[in-house]
Amino acid sequence: MESIQPLLEQAQAATRSLKSLPDHQKQQLLRQLADTIETHTDAIVAENKKDLDKMSDEDPKKDRLLLNTSRISQLAASLRDIAGLQDPANQLLLERTLANGLKVEKRTVPLGVVGVIYESRPNVTLDVAALCIRSGNVAVLRGGTDAFHTNIILVELIQKVLKAFNADANAVQLLPVDRALIGEMLTAVKYIDIIIPRGSQQLIDYVRAHSKVPVIETGAGVCHTYVEKTADLEKASAIITNAKVSRPSVCNALDTVLVDEQVAPELLRLLANALQDYDVEIFADELSYNLLQALEYPYLIKATPSDFGREFLDFKCSVKVVNGADEALQHIQAYSSKHSEAIISQDSAISERFLQEVDAAAVYVNASTRFTDGGVFGLGAEIGISTQKLHARGPFALEKLVTEKWIVRGDGQVR
Numbered sequence: 274m275e276s277i278q279p280l281l282e283q284a285q286a287a288t289r290s291l292k293s294l295p296d297h298q299k300q301q302l303l304r305q306l307a308d309t310i311e312t313h314t315d316a317i318v319a320e321n322k323k324d325l326d327k328m329s330d331e332d333p334k335k336d337r338l339l340l341n342t343s344r345i346s347q348l349a350a351s352l353r354d355i356a357g358l359q360d361p362a363n364q365l366l367l368e369r370t371l372a373n374g375l376k377v378e379k380r381t382v383p384l385g386v387v388g389v390i391y392e393s394r395p396n397v398t399l400d401v402a403a404l405c406i407r408s409g410n411v412a413v414l415r416g417g418t419d420a421f422h423t424n425i426i427l428v429e430l431i432q433k434v435l436k437a438f439n440a441d442a443n444a445v446q447l448l449p450v451d452r453a454l455i456g457e458m459l460t461a462v463k464y465i466d467i468i469i470p471r472g473s474q475q476l477i478d479y480v481r482a483h484s485k486v487p488v489i490e491t492g493a494g495v496c497h498t499y500v501e502k503t504a505d506l507e508k509a510s511a512i513i514t515n516a517k518v519s520r521p522s523v524c525n526a527l528d529t530v531l532v533d534e535q536v537a538p539e540l541l542r543l544l545a546n547a548l549q550d551y552d553v554e555i556f557a558d559e560l561s562y563n564l565l566q567a568l569e570y571p572y573l574i575k576a577t578p579s580d581f582g583r584e585f586l587d588f589k590c591s592v593k594v595v596n597g598a599d600e601a602l603q604h605i606q607a608y609s610s611k612h613s614e615a616i617i618s619q620d621s622a623i624s625e626r627f628l629q630e631v632d633a634a635a636v637y638v639n640a641s642t643r644f645t646d647g648g649v650f651g652l653g654a655e656i657g658i659s660t661q662k663l664h665a666r667g668p669f670a671l672e673k674l675v676t677e678k679w680i681v682r683g684d685g686q687v688r
Contacts, residue, residue, distance in 0.1 A: 274449050274451065274454065276454075276457060277448055277449070277454050277457055277458060277461075278457070278461075278464075280413070280443075280446055280448060281386075281413065281458075281461050281464035281465065282464065283443040283446070284386050284411050284413050284443055284444075284446055284464065284465075285385075285386055285411070285464050286441070286443065287411050287441035287442075287443040287444040288383070288385055288386065288410075288411050288444075289441075290440050290441035290444060291383070291406065291409045291410065291411060291440065291441070291444050292383065292409050294409070294438070294440055296360050298438055299356075299360065299406060299407055299409075300356040300357070300407075301356075301438070302406060302434060302435070302438045302440070303352050303353070303355055303356035303403055303406060303407060304352070304353055304356050305434050305437065305438075306352055306399075306402075306403065306430070306431060306434045307348075307349040307350070307352035307353050307356075308349070309430050309433070309434055310345055310348060310349055310352075310399070310427070310430060311345065311346065311349045313426075313430060314342055314345050314346075316426060317340055317345060317423065317426055317427065317430075318340060318341060318342065318345070320422040320423050320425070320426045321338070321339070321340040321395065321422070321423045323422040323423075324338055324395075324419060324420050324421060324422050324423050325338060325339060327419070328419060333521065333522045333586045333587040334392070334393040334419065334522060334586070335522075336520065336521075336522045337393045337394045337522050337523070338393050338394070338395065338419055338420055338423075340395055340396070340423060344396070348396055348399050348400075351399075351400065351403070351648055351653060351654045352399065352403050354648070354653045354654070355403045355404060355407050355653035355654055355671065356403075356407065357653075358407065358652075358653050358671055360407060360408065360409070361381055361408050361671055361672050361673075361674060361675045362381050362382055362383050362408050362409045362675050363380055363381060363382070364380060364381040364675075365378060365379075365380055366379040366380060366381060366677065367379040373686050374683070374684060374686060375681055375682070375683050375686055376681070376682040376683075377679065377680070377681050378679070378680040378681075378682075379677055379678070379679055379680075380677070380678055380680060381675040381676070381677060381678075382409075382675060382676060382677065382678040383408055383409035383410045383674065383675060383676075384408075384410050384466050384467050384674055384675065384676055385410065385411065385466035385467075386410070386411045386413055386464060386465045386466050386467075387401070387405055387410045387411065387412050387413070387465075387466065387467055387469065387656075387674065388413045388414075388415070388458060388461075388465040388467065388468045388469070388486065389401050389412065389413070389414055389415070389468075389469045389470075389471060389656065390415045390455065390458070390468065390469070390470045390471070390472070390476065390480060391414075391415070391416055391417065391470070391471040391472050392416075392417040392419065392471070392472035392473060392476060393417055393419045393420055393472070394420070394471070395416070395420040395423040395424055395427060397416070397471060397656075397657075398414060398416060398420075398423075398424050398427045398428065398431075398447075399427055399431075400654040400655065400656065401414060401656055402414075402427075402428075402431050402445045403653075403654065404653070404654060404655075404656060404670065404671050404674055405444075405445070405674065406435075406444065406445070407653075407671055408671055408674040408675060410674055411443075411444045411445070412444070412445045412446070413446050413448060413458070413465060414428070414445070414446065414447050414448065415447075415448040415450070415455065415458060416447065416450070417450065417472070418450045421450060424447055425447065428445060428446070428447040431445045432445060456483065458486075459480065459483050459484040459485065459486060460484075460485045460486070461486060462485050462486055465486050466486070466487070467486065467487050467488070467489060468480060468484050468486045468487070468488050468489075469488070469489050469490075469491060469656055469657060469669070470488065470490065470491065471491045471656065471657040473493065474493040474584065474610075477490055477491075477493065489659055489661065489663075489664060489665060489669060490659060490660055490661045491656065491657020491658055491659055491660070491669060493524060493584045493610050493612070493660075494523075494524030494525055494526070494528070494584060494610060494612035494613060494642075494645075494658065495528050495529070495582055495583065495584050495608060495609060495610040495612065496516070496524075496525060496526065496527050496528050496529075496610075496612055496613045496614065496615075496642045497527075497528065497529045497530075497531055497604070497605050497608070497609065497614050497615070498512065498513050498516060498527050498529075498530055498531070498614075498615040498616075498617065498642065499531040499532075499595075499598075499601040499605070499614075499615070499616045499617070499618075499627070500513075500530065500531065500532040500533060500536065500540055500617045500618075501533055501598060501601075501616055501617065501618035501620060501623055501624075502533040502535045502536050502597075503618055503619040503620045503623075504536065504540075504617040504618050504619060505617070505619060505639075506536060506539050506540050506543055507543065508617065508639065509540060509543075509617040510540065510543035510544055510547055511547075512615070512617060512639070512640065512641050513527060513530055513544060513547075513617075514544070514547040514548060514551075515641045515643060516615070516641040516642050516643050517548065517551075517553060517588070517590055518548070518551045518553065518588065519641075519643055520643070521585070521586065521587055521588050521589075522586050522587070523586075523643075524584075524612060524658060525612065525613050525642050525643050525644070525645040525646065525658070526585075526586070526642070526643065527590060527641075527642060528583060528584055528585050528590055528591065529581060529590060529591045529592070529593065529608070530544070530590060530591070530592045530593070531593050531594075531595050531601045531604060531605070532561070532592070532593075532594055532595065533594075533595060533596075533597065533601075534560070534594050534595065534596055537560065537561065537564060537594045538564055541561060541564045541565055541568065541592070542568060545565060545568045545570045548572075548590075549570065549571065549572070551588055552572055552588055553572060553588045553589065553590060554572045554573075554574060554588065554589040554590075555570065555572060555573055555574065555589075555590060555591070555592055556574050556575070556576040556577075556580040556589065556590070556591040556592070557573060557574070557575065557576055557591070557592045558576050558591075558592065558593045558594060559575075560594040561592040561593065561594050562575055562576070565592075576591050576592075576593070581593065581604070581608050582607070582608035582610075584610070598623050598626065598627070601616075602627070602630055602631065605631055606631075606632070609631070609632070609633060610660060611632055611633045611634060611660045612633060612634055612635070612642075612645070612658055612660050613633060613634065613635040613636075613637065613642035613645040613658075614627075614631045614633045614635075614636050614637070614642070615636070615637035615638070615639075615640065615641070615642050616637070616638055616639075617638075617639055618638065618639070624638045624639075633660075634658060634659065634660055634666050634667040635658075635667055645658055645667070645668070646668065647668035647669075647670040650667075650668055650670075652668050652670035652671060652672065653670060653671055654670065654671075655668040655669055655670045656669045656670070656674075657669050659673075
């Protein structure tokens with residue numbers, strides 16, 4: 274394909290179809306889509322296997338790519354959750370009558386055409402499509418080559434359900450994976466209202482640098498957990514282990530442990546026992562390296578400056594010993610991607626200071642950063658975790674897929 278303009282024209286035209294679809298039908302459509310993907314589980318898994326077979330078992334992105342029966346059931350449940358949420362569009366925000374008799378309203382309306390560029394994660398295909406349909410937006414999807422076969426069957430099923438409800442099938446489209454066409458997508462200001470990149474920092478930086486369409490970043494997650502000297506260390510070890518190993522390839526997984534010098538020997542002893550079971554490589558600063566070496570931790574590497582501020586997306590993390598909360602806060606300020614940050618502490622004053630001073634989309638006390646998720650936060654699903662401050666921050670979900678429109682009704686008034 275030499276140009277995606279015909280596809281974008283179809284997408285823009287499809288906005289009228291979704292705007293005219295009654296709310297109860299959008300709910301029914303998403304429930305039908307949930308039933309459809311469950312019915313076609315075997316076919317989806319078979320197409321997904323074609324993509325998995327192309328990827329090395331050593332590639333940490335393989336877990337992101339995987340769709341199995343359990344994950345498809347979870348996706349179906351998420352679709353039903355989204356169907357049950359309130360439509361964020363056409364909500365009355367303000368209403369007044371001016372002195373001259375003009376009746377003024379401010380209402381929420383869909384953004385329009387939402388373009389999403391993403392890598393390796395076919396669940397994003399369903400999440401974005403469902404969130405856009407529920408809010409009356411059209412979705413233009415550019416998935417990666419890694420998930421080529423999986424994305425094709427998912428979009429085919431989505432379009433099949435759209436047609437069954439007499440909605441325009443072009444309301445959800447999968448663009449070609451040809452890299453040469455990304456530039457056209459990023460400059461399609463006439464057809465696309467917003468671009469959302471979801472993937473590596475390299476992808477996000479490229480989109481931000483080259484897009485003429487407004488961009489909402491769903492940023493890479495460089496997530497820290499700071500173990501303060503008053504922490505319950507058994508609890509800290511369990512939280513850190515969960516944050517690192519439960520799904521290391523996702524953006525809310527832990528990357529760096531900061532630990533107060535006073536409790537470093539005991540915490541690292543606990544962590545060494547826990548993380549060794551998962552073959553976690555630890556990139557340690559000088560103090561933590563010496564402590565872990567004395568414990569004969571087998572997967573130990575001396576950290577370089579580049580190992581801090583690094584999103585590992587794998588069974589790897591960095592560790593730094595700090596001298597109190599001030600140093601921990603300074604480190605997080607210097608290296609955080611402003612995604613999710615945590616403190617483990619029994620000192621309420623220091624914990625509150627951490628919550629107030631750390632600049633991130635989600636900040637935790639005595640809990641794993643793995644909870645930063647639209648579904649977990651009761652939002653149904655998410656397009657991604659926004660790390661910027663305009664329009665959306667944190668889980669970018671259904672409630673943020675709208676903008677505002679002023680509606681003015683008059684009877685001949687002139688100014």
